[in-house]
Amino acid sequence: MNTPDTPKPRIIWLNMLVFSLTFAIAAIGVPWLALTQGLQTGTLIAAVLATGFCGMSITAGYHRLWSHRAYEAHPAIRFLYALGGAFAVQNSILHWSSDHRVHHQHVDDNERDPYSARRGFWHAHIGWMLREYQASRYHDYRNVRDLQRDPIVVWQHRHYLMLVLLTNFGIPLAFGLLSGDLLGSLLLVGVLRLVVSHHVTFFINSLAHMWGRQPYSDANTAKDNPLVALLTYGEGYHNYHHAFQFDYRNAIRWWQFDPTKWLIRALSWVGLAHGLKTCAEERIQKAVLAQQWKRAEQRLQRLPNGEELRLRLQREYEQVLQRLQDYAAARKAWLEARRKDINRQMEASGLQRQYRELRALWRGQLRLWRQRMASYA
Template sequence: MTSSKPPLIWLNIFIFTSTLLIAVIGAPLYAYFVGFDWTQWAMLLAAFSYCGMSITAGYHRLWSHKAYEANAVMRFIFAVGGAFALQNSILHWSSDHRIHHRHVDNNEKDPYSAKMGFFYSHIGWMLREYQANRYSDYSNCRDLQKDKIVMWQHKYYVPLAVATNFGIPLLFGLWHGDIWGALLLVGIVRLVLSHHTTFFINSLAHIWGSQPYTDKNTARDNGFLALLTFGEGYHNYHHIFEYDYRNGIRWWQFDPTKWLIKSCAWMGMAKNLKVCPEDRIEKAKATMQLQRLQQKLEAVPNSHACLEMLNQEYEILLHKIADYYGAKKRMLELKKNDLLKQYESFEFLQQYREMKYRLEMQRKVWKQLTAQYA
């Protein structure tokens, strides 16, 4: 009787299994008998950060989502770092990821659907040939096929991966005087950390955390995962506003990928950074609050009056959001064209300030109301 399961991908199984065993057994034994110094730990952190940011700022936000544009120097650095992270080529990674966003949680089409379970979404989807055309059909990435750096990396991905994963640790080990320690810490341990922290976004970030913006998919916001993944942990936000170059939109949210992209833009290396309009973000959050409170109050007897009040205040909030952000957009346009002074005589600025004040007051009402019924 033949098995209906897709064939195993033995190369992936060997890489994931061998590197994990060496990292959890070999590296601690070496640390105990020989030891690692601070220079080696610093190099581990630098290499891990380079790999991680090449995936988050490069593979993910630049190439998969086109959230900004980068010059050739940045793209080349990310292309090499992506090979160092050993997560397949830019073209292949982006193709898988675009399919994931288009068919999120669809067990038949999402390459790493969270509804297939933690193990499958974390690593299992890469251990079998579940989709026959995964390594040949890149029709959803025709734009990337016009990028010479993307296609260069795709063509030479294997030699680049070998050169970086062995060459960088080896060169560091020769300089530092401990080749085996470098191969273990900067080579193997760094690779395992790079792999599994990235994989957490496909697995843990779809089952652990909050859903402040949408519940139409399993993606969650998780500040702890953001610490491990250079800001990718704000995954609920990302899945509804995927073309925003930020994942952590608040100043206090840990998103070094966002800071890197913004810094590169200041230096002229990046441009056209896309952000989601503030009114859409605020509306999405208010809508989720309304939905949750409606579900809760519908289970409570004689809650019709409360539901009616809640709906009324929600509609007022949306109206004031539209008024304020519409006026704000107009004001920015006038400032850009040096026309604002012409409108001051028509009390435009006073109207803008009044709209802002009314929205702030309505936000307070909405916050008190949602806290009362939460």
């Protein structure tokens, strides 16, 4: 880590130039165009679609598919993600995934986490890319050996620069020539799209580690925040993600905004994705209960009659855990019986009744627990 006495690492001028130039052009050029010539609806729609293409290539492709292997995707989809990632100018799949795996392995470690949020918002957001902070491991791809077996990953890594130039100049130029709005396309589909795609992804490393709740774990700085999820195609449920990184979902409730998860699920319905990994509900609930109990214990320690209350609540905590375990075991037994022999209806229905009874008991106990936690956690 750099102390005030040690000199800062060398500036990476290329990154500095790309980030500041594109930002300046978008910040000045787009309002200027809007005021002098107006913005064309077709170009605006193309810019929104191109931004979504870049964003989802990173979240569904670079992040959940390649970095975490949370599902498998058809080569056609992997090819599109590879193009979208180059269009988003976020380095090659191989490099991005290697950085990201180090981030998860050493999260919040200022020395090793490439974008440790403990070094502040600026560093986690963009500062980490502006200087040679981790030059020593720049070409160290030992933690992504599995990805080197994917020919699309290898091809994209080899031709990354060419793909960046082709997509970033080719797509806006082609659309501008076809639509007759060349300047608008270069500014909106070209530059504004790139700047928005960059900062939206960067928010996952900065905001999603600083602002929000920690329902699953406080072992690291990752936070759950529905507003950040709105900006980041669902990646704002980052506390869940760091707790269960192999899960293809970041938001686990149907009402939470996670379009990346919806895309992956839709791809699986049409046979373009498979092997979608999820965490067992019992494990998720256990993590939530443990986190609530931890907070309640900390609060009770500060109360004058805390110890007595703590013992009583501990019994309730153990009870709610037991109910969860009983329910999960009954559900598993019922599902297994159903899978093994659907003809033995008698046995299956007995297990089903038992599972439903235990589910009702667990839900009742959970309601009581939540009321209790409302005043303590």
